[in-house]
Amino acid sequence: xxELLAPAGNLEMVKAAVENGANAIYVGARGWSRRRDAYELxxxxxxxxIAIAHGGGAKIRVAINTNxxxxxxxxLLKKMxxxxxxxxxxxxxxxxxxxxxxHRSFPGLVLHASIGANILNNEDVKFYRSIGVSxxxxxxxxxxxxxxxxxxxxxxxxxxxxxxxxCYTYLGKCWMSPYMRLERTPDDFGKDVFRGSPNRGGLDxxxxxxxxxxxxxxxxxxxxxxxxxxxxxxxxxIPALIDLGVHCLKIQxxxxxxxxxxGIVRFYRELIDTYVAKPAEQPFDLAPWxxxxxxxxxxxxxxxxxxxxxxxxxxxxxxxxxx
Amino acid sequence: MGPFxxxxxxxxxxxxxxxxxxxxxxxxxxxxxxxxxxxxxxERLDDLEEGIAxxxxxxxxxxxxxxxxPRNEVLPKVQKALETAAAAGADAVxxxxxxxxxxxxxxxxxxxxxxxxxxxxxxxxxVEVLKEYGAVRFTPNYEISLDEVGAITxxxxxxxELVVHGKxxxxxxxxxxxxxxxxxxxxxxxxxxQKNLFLKQGDWAMRTVGKGVLSGKDVCMLEHxxxxxxxxxxxxxxxxxYETPAYRLNIARIYRAALERAAAGDRTEDESAWDTIREHxxxxxxxxxxxxxxxxEYVGKRPQPAVAC
Numbered sequence: 238x239x240e241l242l243a244p245a246g247n248l249e250m251v252k253a254a255v256e257n258g259a260n261a262i263y264v265g266a267r268g269w270s271r272r273r274d275a276y277e278l279x280x281x282x283x284x285x286x287i288a289i290a291h292g293g294g295a296k297i298r299v300a301i302n303t304n305x306x307x308x309x310x311x312x313l314l315k316k317m318x319x320x321x322x323x324x325x326x327x328x329x330x331x332x333x334x335x336x337x338x339x340h341r342s343f344p345g346l347v348l349h350a351s352i353g354a355n356i357l358n359n360e361d362v363k364f365y366r367s368i369g370v371s372x373x374x375x376x377x378x379x380x381x382x383x384x385x386x387x388x389x390x391x392x393x394x395x396x397x398x399x400x401x402x403x404c405y406t407y408l409g410k411c412w413m414s415p416y417m418r419l420e421r422t423p424d425d426f427g428k429d430v431f432r433g434s435p436n437r438g439g440l441d442x443x444x445x446x447x448x449x450x451x452x453x454x455x456x457x458x459x460x461x462x463x464x465x466x467x468x469x470x471x472x473x474x475i476p477a478l479i480d481l482g483v484h485c486l487k488i489q490x491x492x493x494x495x496x497x498x499x500g501i502v503r504f505y506r507e508l509i510d511t512y513v514a515k516p517a518e519q520p521f522d523l524a525p526w527x528x529x530x531x532x533x534x535x536x537x538x539x540x541x542x543x544x545x546x547x548x549x550x551x552x553x554x555x556x557x558x559x560x
Numbered sequence: 561m562g563p564f565x566x567x568x569x570x571x572x573x574x575x576x577x578x579x580x581x582x583x584x585x586x587x588x589x590x591x592x593x594x595x596x597x598x599x600x601x602x603e604r605l606d607d608l609e610e611g612i613a614x615x616x617x618x619x620x621x622x623x624x625x626x627x628x629x630p631r632n633e634v635l636p637k638v639q640k641a642l643e644t645a646a647a648a649g650a651d652a653v654x655x656x657x658x659x660x661x662x663x664x665x666x667x668x669x670x671x672x673x674x675x676x677x678x679x680x681x682x683x684x685x686x687v688e689v690l691k692e693y694g695a696v697r698f699t700p701n702y703e704i705s706l707d708e709v710g711a712i713t714x715x716x717x718x719x720x721e722l723v724v725h726g727k728x729x730x731x732x733x734x735x736x737x738x739x740x741x742x743x744x745x746x747x748x749x750x751x752x753x754q755k756n757l758f759l760k761q762g763d764w765a766m767r768t769v770g771k772g773v774l775s776g777k778d779v780c781m782l783e784h785x786x787x788x789x790x791x792x793x794x795x796x797x798x799x800x801x802y803e804t805p806a807y808r809l810n811i812a813r814i815y816r817a818a819l820e821r822a823a824a825g826d827r828t829e830d831e832s833a834w835d836t837i838r839e840h841x842x843x844x845x846x847x848x849x850x851x852x853x854x855x856x857e858y859v860g861k862r863p864q865p866a867v868a869c
Contacts, residue, residue, distance in 0.1 A: 304682040304701065307711045333658065334685025355680075358632045360659025367662075368689060378734050383632055406731035406773065407629050410678050412703040413730045413773060416855035417764055419703075433854070434703055436680075449759040451741075451768070454842065459741060462759060553762075556854060 239479050239486055241509060242298075242396065243502045246276035246491030251286045253499035255293030258506030262290050263298040263329060265491065266316065268428040270300035270329075271353055273440035276491040280319065287323050296326035302351035303438035304332050309428065314342055321346055330354075331409065331436075333368060340369025347371055349396065353436060355409035359387060366393050372484060377403050381474060385481055394484035399471040400501055400537075401489040405445050405464040411435075414442040420556045433552070442552035443545050468541055472530055475505075476512050476521055493540055500533055561585070563823040564794040566816055567721075568808055569625065569801040572599040573607040576614060579805045583812035584798075586621035588654055590641070591801060592628040592676070593732060593772035598750040602627065603637065605644045612648040625654040628678040628732040628772075639663065646671055652696070655679065665693040672696045674721065677729055682708070684715030697721055697795060702728050705852040710791055719795050722788065724781040725811050725837075726799030727767050727774035728848045728855070736770035754802060756842060764856075765843045769802055775855065777846040780837060782814065783829070783860045784847070786822040807840045834862065 243259035245251040254262045264286050265277035278286055283299065290297040299320055305313060317328065317339055327347035330336045331354050340348055350356055350365045350373040357376055365373055372394035375384055387395060404411065415434040424430045431437035445466050451459040471478070471486075478486065486505065490498055508526055515521060566584050570576045571591035581587060589611045591597040601608040601624070608624065615622035624645035630638055638660055645653050646668050653671055655661045656678035664673050675681055675690055675698035682701050690698065699721045700709045709720050738752050747755055753770040765776030779799070781788065788796075798815060800808045814833040821828060837845070844864040851859045858864040 304680060306682070306704075306708055307684040307715060310683060310685050331680075332683055332686055333689045334683040334687070337689050338685055355629070357629055357657065358635055358659045360635060360662050361657065362659075364658040364662045364693075379631070386632055405735065405737075406733045409680060410629060411731035411773075412701075412849075412855065413766065415703055415849065416728075416730050416766070416775060419849070419852075419854040421852055436701075436703065437682075444764070447761045447764070449761050452758045452760055454756045454758075458745065458757070462737065464737060464759075465735060 238513065239509060240484060241502070241505055242485050242487040244489055244491040244498060245286065246272070247278070247495070248282055248285055248289065250491070250495045250498055251289045251297075253495050254502050255290055255295050257499045257502040259295055259502050261296040261298060261326070261485075262286070263300050265300040266320070268424050268426065268430060268438060269303050269305070269313070269316070270438060271302050271351070271435050272491050273432075274424065274430065280316070283320065284323050287325055291324065298327040298329055298349065299325050300329040300351070301335070302329050302331040302353050304353070304436045305335060305438075306429065310335055310338060312428070314338060317343060317346075327372075329374075336365070336370060337368045344369075350374060352376070352398065352401075353409035355407050357407075359391060362387065362391050362393050366391065372396055374398065374487065376407060377401055378407065381477055381481070384478075384483065396485040396487050397471075397478055397483050398489055399475065399478075399486045399505065400469070402466060402468050405466050409436060413444050414552070415439075417444050418442060418552045418554070418556060421559070440548065442548045444549070444552055446545050447549060468537060470530055470534055470537075472523060472527060475508060479509065479512060490537075492544065493537065497533070497536055497540065501537075504529060504533060561794075564789070564796060564819050565621075566796050566798065566812060566819065567621075567623070568798045568812065570611075571597055571801055572601055573604070573611055574599065575805070576611050580809045581615070581618055581620060583809065583816040584620060586623060586651070587615045588623045588625045589615070590625040592625055592656060592678070593769060594736065594753070595627075595634070595637075596750050597753065602641045605640055608641065608644050609648045612645070612650050616649065621651040622649075623652045623654055623674065624650045625676065626656065626660050628656040628676070628729075629734065630657050630660060631734075635659070635663070639667075642668055642671075661690065661693050661695070669694065675699060677702050677723075678732060681712070684712045687712055687716045687718055691716065691718060699723070699797070702730075703849045703855065706788075706791070706850045707852065713792065720793060721795040721797055722781070722793055723779055723799045723848070724785070724788070724796045725815060726778055726797075727802065728779045728799060729772060729774055730766060730855075731773040733771050733773075738768070738770040758842065767802070774802070775846060775848070776843040777856055777858075777864070778837075778841045778844075779848045780845040780858070781847065781850065782818055782833065782837065783862065784850075785815070785818050786827060789819070789822040803840075810836050811840060
């Protein structure tokens with residue numbers, strides 16, 4: 238049975254995800270995941286999150302998917318020791334060195350290669366498998382045909398994002414945001430936070446969503462260029478993904494309000510269950526699901542637009558001098 | 561190798577023939593962003609073979625680069641390019657994708673691998689893993705600082721290749737938005753992306769090459785070369801894949817002379833070099849992320865305007 242993986246940016250969202258049918262939940266360890274700290278959990282909260290998830294029969298994964306600094310790996314290992322002791326079910330990671338070290342230290346822990354690892358081809362999958370990864374998140378640009386081509390001899394689970402963004406660039410291969418603004422400050426626990434760099438655990442200012450002019454040297458060619466970057470919900474492809482045998486359908490969105498995330502989780506839970514329960518020969522009508530999704534999408538789009546404006550405004554603020 | 565290596569990137573045979581490479585020690589052949597870039601070496605294997613011979617014939621090292629973001633369907637072509645590189649005597653291949661690194665390691669075990677900037681090297685532990693796959697050199701991810709680069713090189717004893725001048729890569733896409741507008745303009749693919757195209761908004765500017773985004777400003781580490789040499793760095797790149805032969809030559813001459821002075825302990829500066837550098841930049845200069853700051857900032861004695869597009 239395909240796993241439905243839900244996001245949680247706070248304990249309330251963990252609870253809501255469990256109650257609405259997520260099989261697994263991922264949370265970010267504060268300072269160590271690809272979201273701003275407001276949507277990450279302190280160690281104590283993460284401990285509580287594990288208890289809530291397990292109490293509801295769900296698994297929990299911790300996202301430690303920043304590209305950290307060399308000097309931070311020892312503290313990462315200490316943190317992981319604590320999380321493993323608390324019973325975390327898996328870790329979502331990006332840096333190949335950190336993955337290899339965590340795998341060596343905790344060989345029984347399930348490791349997921351994050352979207353930030355930008356795994357694009359079957360040789361990539363084999364590489365990550367060789368350093369201890371057992372599940373990989375497929376890049377959002379990959380087609381069903383590419384996913385289907387995963388060779389049978391690659392013993393790796395595939396996770397597909399069903400609510401996320403199609404960025405203009407490949408995720409994990411973009412540093413436009415910190416090129417415009419990077420604020421490096423230590424957090425309350427002494428870890429560096431790179432505000433402006435999503436790869437390094439700060440926030441992404443979404444500078445690609447500006448209304449760009451295109452110039453040839455100094456001559457204006459186009460007054461407004463829009464670099465494609467759209468949030469998406471999968472619907473039409475869900476039956477094919479289930480039939481294909483993907484291991485996990487993953488919802489992104491730790492930064493959204495709890496009721497919205499709860500609604501998304503409930504929607505996909507019911508969609509998956511209904512599809513799986515129907516007789517194989519019976520056609521599946523997506524029309525009613527499409528109507529239901531439209532309302533969710535409208536709310537998501539409104540929240541996302543507001544967040545983008547806030548982020549673009551923040552990107553224009555001067556960086557305070559370092560103390 | 562002498563006290564240092566200065567290298568650059570050239571995408572096709574025409575650019576290679578038009579370029580005076582006398583100030584360089586090595587050249588990377590191929591365009592990492594786009595398969596249909598004009599006569600991309602990575603697609604025209606006869607040209608690649610000839611290019612390797614031309615570079616080596618000048619007494620330089622010939623490296624072959626590879627795509628920044630190869631999907632499954634591209635891997636057979638990557639395989640052919642690797643075969644050509646090996647057969648023609650390329651001195652190394654550059655890989656930005658860890659799947660391709662695995663291919664090089666398994667199928668061309670004697671071929672040195674240089675890890676490219678899109679391979680996301682951020683830690684010494686990461687380089688330790690890549691070393692097991694035949695990596696002998698790495699370009700750190702562009703968004704890490706010199707302090708962090710130093711922590712990696714001292715930790716694993718592998719040289720870092722540093723972009724010291726040129727447009728720093730900021731991102732790679734599978735989608736060329738320029739093709740949407742192509743019909744309106746006199747210039748068409750595959751040469752459209754070679755025009756000096758900038759995305760601009762207020763005081764922000766980025767260079768676009770369709771499937772790639774580069775810094776609007778030119779990274780310039782000229783005044784910091786003595787510090788780089790003192791820190792033990794000795795492999796430097798002029799990132800000029802989308803620049804003119806004049807840029808490639810004039811900037812390299814300045815850097816070669818400055819590196820030779822720095823390597824000899826001579827701290828004098830050639831002030832006239834700055835006029836040439838200014839002539840070859842459209843938007844100004846920056847240091848990238850080397851000093852742990854916003855990538856578009858410039859640290860040094862020659863402050864830059866916010867933007868001058």
